[in-house]
Amino acid sequence: MLNERRVSFKNGGISGMDIRELTCIRCPIGCQIKVEMENGEVKSVTGNSCPRGEEYAVSEVTHPSRIVTSLVRIKGGERPVVSVKTASDVPKEKMMDVISALKGIELTAPVHIGDVVIKDVAGCGADVVVTSDIPEGE
Ligand code: SF4
Numbered sequence: 001m002l003n004e005r006r007v008s009f010k011n012g013g014i015s016g017m018d019i020r021e022l023t024c025i026r027c028p029i030g031c032q033i034k035v036e037m038e039n040g041e042v043k044s045v046t047g048n049s050c051p052r053g054e055e056y057a058v059s060e061v062t063h064p065s066r067i068v069t070s071l072v073r074i075k076g077g078e079r080p081v082v083s084v085k086t087a088s089d090v091p092k093e094k095m096m097d098v099i100s101a102l103k104g105i106e107l108t109a110p111v112h113i114g115d116v117v118i119k120d121v122a123g124c125g126a127d128v129v130v131t132s133d134i135p136e137g138e
Pocket of ligand 1: 024025027028029030031047048051053054
């Protein structure tokens with residue numbers, strides 16, 4: 001993400017204009033989006049080809065968030081680890097708390113897609129769920 005800051009003087013005060021350039025990650029097209037902000041408020045969004053791009057850009061510059069993915073150990077399964085992810089986006093500043101909460105977790109096979117590993121992980125309102133089926137091993 002590119003950032004540019006312009007400062008102008010209006011009515012005797014200082015007004016800060018930020019221009020942020022980002023690549024939309026909501027689909028593979030990857031539109032280049034420009035967001036103009038003034039004093040922390042979004043003034044305009046351009047470069048997006050659809051409304052999802054504007055929604056992404058506004059969210060990214062005001063409350064950036066991501067799905068967190070990881071692996072946890074599993075006992076008695078066909079494989080020693082299983083993939084997990086947050087069921088919804090979590091604030092970027094909470095991502096390391098989510099990863100820390102998963103350290104030391106060990107599940108017992110069998111597990112199924114959608115099984116909840118941790119509810120409301122790190123108090124961010126998202127559950128961590130299993131993303132693949134692991135049957136019991138032999
Ligand atoms: S703005 Fe729309 S078309 Fe462009 S990358 Fe984002 S989702 Fe895809």
